Amino acid sequence: MHFAPDTNDVLAFDVALLNTVSTASRSGTDELATVSQLADLLAGSGFSGRIDHDEQELREVHETRADLRRVWSLDRDDMVVELNGWLATTGATPRLVRHDRLDWHVHATPDDAPLAVRIRVEAALALVDVVRSDETGRLRVCEADDCDGVLADLSRNGSKRFCSVRCGNRVNMIAFRARSAGG
Template identity: 65%
Template structure:
């Protein structure tokens, strides 16, 4: 996830969008179609997209609406169905020639529309683990997911276990 490439949220503890190679590694498993320049300007734009998405992730519903509408307006988004390669019908709202960062912002905005309309912004939050600012997308039935990864959950459970053991002695 783009938002968790941030140094405070990444598994490596470093900025995972520091270099063009990092960007290529992020995109490798994702079937992004259309224009990919692979240059420094694109890397800067994708980093700005990451910062925007991290900000929207923690906003309230009404504030998020303003950001989503601005993203769509700035991109002159025109949602339409598309089918290509091995992908069945899905939604695109920019032309394939649009810059990668813009396409990422618009795709995120389209996903956020459903979150906002369903009044489920509370399912987007930050990881509760110490020293982690990872983004959490809580798709659990009861909305109780607290950590961005199993790693963070295990680490916090071990800390709690050790604290209980120390209290018992």
């Protein structure tokens, strides 16, 4: 699947954010429990603008994470309702910008908007591209029985089933052992 590079980047960030919850993380704990962990998540994300590095910001990002997790698996029409609501309540005003190493891309909030608002709007804009391309089926929950991880399947053939190689290997090993025991 081919989206604009900034859409791919935001979808990758969204997956990383959503997979910090305890039921999806590698550690089995909330990997976004501290301001320091949020700073680590943001380090390679490309988010520019205001970052407060405080507990209030962390709480707001947690709320955004919960809302985004809920929207991730909605059907296309229900997703549109949610996304339109997000864009309306945040006062998103899209504009093209170029900064740092990035070529022209869309920002839709002021640089001094709270981080959680910018994450929500960036996610909404990326998901707008997914909806417009009729590719919401590529936003999935991991098929491993014991994992709540999510994935954005950006592969050409749309066959990605697991949130990580770890989950895929574990499920394949379980299936292999079941076949071996039966034969």
